[in-house]
Amino acid sequence: MDVSMDSAAGGDLLVRREGAVLRLTLNRPQRRNAVTDALLRGLRDAVKAASEDDSVHVIVLTGEGDKAFCAGADLTPGDTPFKPDYARLQTPLGELSRAVHNCRIPIVGRINGLCMAGGMGLFGLCDMAVAVDTAKFGLPEVKIGIFPMQILTTLRDLIPPRMLNEMCMTGRPIDAATAFRLGLLNRVVPFAELDHAVEGLIAELLAVSPIALRRGKYAMRAVESMDFHQMMAFTESAIPSMIQTEDAREGLAAFNERRTPQWRGR
Template sequence: MTRLVHKELAGGIATITLDSPPNRNALSVRLLGDLAEHLEWALAEPKARVIVLTGAGPVFCSGADLKEQRTSDAPVTASFPEVLSLIWESPKPVVCRLNGTARAGGLGLVAACDFAIAPLTASFAFTEVRLGVVPAMISVPVLRRLQPRAAAEYFMTGEVFDAARAVEIGLLTRAVPPEELDETVAHYARMLVKGGPEALAITKRLVREVPAVPFEEGLRRMTELSAERFTSSEGQEGISAFMTKRPPRWVPEGS
């Protein structure tokens, strides 16, 4: 049976590609199964330092496979929470390279990633309410990215918005001309592989958790963490590499 998701590893970067263009990379049972398997591979592979999630064809992901859903009594996206958790909780940075438009559930994938870069020609919409359903599962990562007013506007109207607006409201990191997409994604990936693996995983948690911690408690905890990291083996290697003007051992050769 043909795989609906493909993987590739080069230069410390694991690229995972949704490859079901005939149905616009819709979230079918098979695609979600393949995606979960490939994400688990990337997380377990020591040589994979950064994960890039992208799609084949003109659409990144159109959301749930509605044709498949019509013939199934159970939700076809029953395994979607597992996929979202694998991305969200990944200790390795995850960059979403949107090859094109995204709708509904596809925006859950976008929001779960740490970085999201799209061409300016891409468009987006939370179309669920127009089908009489709701953006339930994807609201968990999406509402952690979107401005509250924008979330209410687009969740409730289903209106299409462009990539520039997606950046403005926090859904995307960057929107660039199509011809600059690959180089922009590569730029982020090259920068990320230079960070210490442990330091990146901890910093990813800091970005999410520290704003909710009371100020004085935050200072106390972060002072302890700072001292711990400076004396860690990874921290000592990074300092030694800086002082001797060489790349740290964790940087893939040629990066």
């Protein structure tokens, strides 16, 4: 397995490539992996680069250490996302969210601990998530006089409305078991089993057609704002091009020949 390691945002983001898997690790454990503008821009750039690389099939997002996935924005003076900049038309979190929305690669969240505020925004950007059983999820912004404005964009279709209202308006967190019951998590495991559970999910994603995943995720994003008739027309028109891909032909042949398909990603 080819392994390469790079860093961005002054070392606050670790970028690790292992074959078809890109691993992005928030590397600020001393600050509970709180994000800065630079760190958000590093994530944005990494996602954009992966989106243009057909050899990347899965992205994994996690935090360094065993305490926190991401505690939110770094609120200390300095490079904080809350530093006023009235000339800025788009925020780094918004830029990252747009990059993820346009990304056709499955993103798996490895939630290794506390997930709060801006961390919930990153969590909401993931397509699937596995969490430790001690993880906490919360939107405590009201406790410091603000509100999770941008984060609502990624959470409004993920968290049931009444629960989202309660989390936003009271700042009270929920535990991993509750998050799982609400459908926010795919797996909840003890910390010792976290990597095994994440790797199992990655293996399942790597076993299927990468072009089917890319086209499928594109379609899932495209129909979000469509009504029923628009969705039906869009998906109907997507079928002919889908079945003409090399992977579709290989998948059908492998099924009929009772063998494992050899995906080419085309």
